[in-house]
Amino acid sequence: MEPDAITSEWLSTVLDADVRITGTKRIGDGLVGMNLRLTIEAPAGSDLPASLIAKLPSPDPTSRATGIALRNYEREVQFYRQIAPTVDIRVAHCHYSEWHPESGDFVLVMEDLSPAEQGNQITGCSAEHARIAVLELARLHGPRWGDDSLSHIEFLQKRTSGDAPALQGMWTMFVPGFLGTYSKYLDAEGVALVERFGPRIPDWIEGRNLPLTVTHGDYRLDNLMFESPAGGYPVAAVDWQTPGQGPASADVSYFMGAGPLPEVRREIERGLVDDYLGALAGYGVHTDGDEFFRHYARDAYGGVIMAVVASQIVGASERSEAMFAAMATRHVRHCLDLGSEALI
Known part of the structure; x- marks a missing residue:
C-alpha cells in the first residue's frame, strides 16, 4: 500500500x-x-x-x-x-x-505510542532502560514457555539443524561485503571471530536446547518505545516482523549485546539475567541460572549474524551504516567478553 x-x-x-x-x-x-x-x-x-x-x-x-x-x-x-x-x-x-x-x-x-520516545541503537541505553527492557521480555516469553502448539503456527520463524546449510550459505555470501564495509570498525580480534564462525554454524544451531517460546527476533533499542517526561508506557515493543518460536535466551542476549554500551553491560549483565529469570518464575517457569546463562553466552552470536546478514540486504544509508557498525562492534565484543566461541 x-x-x-x-x-x-x-x-x-x-x-x-x-x-x-x-x-x-x-x-x-x-x-x-x-x-x-x-x-x-x-x-x-x-x-x-x-x-x-x-x-x-x-x-x-x-x-x-x-x-x-x-x-x-x-x-x-x-x-x-x-x-x-x-x-x-x-x-x-x-x-x-x-x-x-x-x-x-x-x-x-x-x-500511537507517543509521547513515549524511541530508543537509539547508535547511542546505546542506560542501565535503567536495559533493566526495564529485559524484564519486559519475561512478559513475552513466560505466557507461552514450552508451548508445543507454537510449532503448528506456520508463520513463526523456527531455527533448527535443518536450517544450517541455508544459514551457512547466506553467511558465506554476505561476509565479504560485510567485512568490506565494517571491518574498519572492528579490531583484528573481532574480524578474526567473524571469519572463524561460518564453519561452526551447524554446531551452534545444534547446541540450542532450552525449551522454546515466542520470541521477538529483533528486540533492540530502535524497536522499543520508552516512557518520556511527557508520559507513555514504561516500555513497549514494536516492529514484530521477525516473530519466532525459539529459545528465550536469544532475545535476552541479542538485546544486551548491543543495547547498553559494553562497559555498562559488563556491570549489570549477570545480575539482570538473574532478575529476568526471577520475573519468569511469576509464570511458573523455573530454569537453572547457570544453564540459562551458558545459552545466553552462546546466543551472543545471534547478534553477529544479524549484523552481517541484515546489513547486506536492506537499503544503505548513512544512518544504517552507523547503526550496523554499532551493532557489529558491540555484538562481536559481547562474544569475546563471554567466551562464546568456546561454548559452541
Missing part, C-alpha cells in the same frame, strides 16, 4: 467511523517498513485517539523486496492477529491489519 492511498475515506471505512486525516508525517528510521503518524479528527463522543500510526512497506525497493521475500510483512500482520492477544508484553494496539498474499503488500493501523 502506498502512502497516498491512506485517505480520510479509506481510514473511515477500515475504522467504521467518520474520521478526517488532518496531518501526515513520517516517523522513525524503519529499514524494512515505513511508519506514518496520522493526525485525525473523529466524531464527537468517539473513543478514537487524536493520532494513529499507519505502517506500510518501505519505499526503498531493496528493503521492500527484502520484506516481501523474508515474509516480514506477513509475519507482522499475523503476529498482531494471532500472537499478541496471548502474551503480556506491551505492544501497540492494532486497530486494523491487511496483508495481500499475491503481492506481499500490507498495512497496519496502530495505536
Whole structure:
C-alpha cells in the first residue's frame, strides 16, 4: 500500500467511523517498513485517539523486496492477529491489519505510542532502560514457555539443524561485503571471530536446547518505545516482523549485546539475567541460572549474524551504516567478553 492511498475515506471505512486525516508525517528510521503518524479528527463522543500510526512497506525497493521475500510483512500482520492477544508484553494496539498474499503488500493501523520516545541503537541505553527492557521480555516469553502448539503456527520463524546449510550459505555470501564495509570498525580480534564462525554454524544451531517460546527476533533499542517526561508506557515493543518460536535466551542476549554500551553491560549483565529469570518464575517457569546463562553466552552470536546478514540486504544509508557498525562492534565484543566461541 502506498502512502497516498491512506485517505480520510479509506481510514473511515477500515475504522467504521467518520474520521478526517488532518496531518501526515513520517516517523522513525524503519529499514524494512515505513511508519506514518496520522493526525485525525473523529466524531464527537468517539473513543478514537487524536493520532494513529499507519505502517506500510518501505519505499526503498531493496528493503521492500527484502520484506516481501523474508515474509516480514506477513509475519507482522499475523503476529498482531494471532500472537499478541496471548502474551503480556506491551505492544501497540492494532486497530486494523491487511496483508495481500499475491503481492506481499500490507498495512497496519496502530495505536500511537507517543509521547513515549524511541530508543537509539547508535547511542546505546542506560542501565535503567536495559533493566526495564529485559524484564519486559519475561512478559513475552513466560505466557507461552514450552508451548508445543507454537510449532503448528506456520508463520513463526523456527531455527533448527535443518536450517544450517541455508544459514551457512547466506553467511558465506554476505561476509565479504560485510567485512568490506565494517571491518574498519572492528579490531583484528573481532574480524578474526567473524571469519572463524561460518564453519561452526551447524554446531551452534545444534547446541540450542532450552525449551522454546515466542520470541521477538529483533528486540533492540530502535524497536522499543520508552516512557518520556511527557508520559507513555514504561516500555513497549514494536516492529514484530521477525516473530519466532525459539529459545528465550536469544532475545535476552541479542538485546544486551548491543543495547547498553559494553562497559555498562559488563556491570549489570549477570545480575539482570538473574532478575529476568526471577520475573519468569511469576509464570511458573523455573530454569537453572547457570544453564540459562551458558545459552545466553552462546546466543551472543545471534547478534553477529544479524549484523552481517541484515546489513547486506536492506537499503544503505548513512544512518544504517552507523547503526550496523554499532551493532557489529558491540555484538562481536559481547562474544569475546563471554567466551562464546568456546561454548559452541
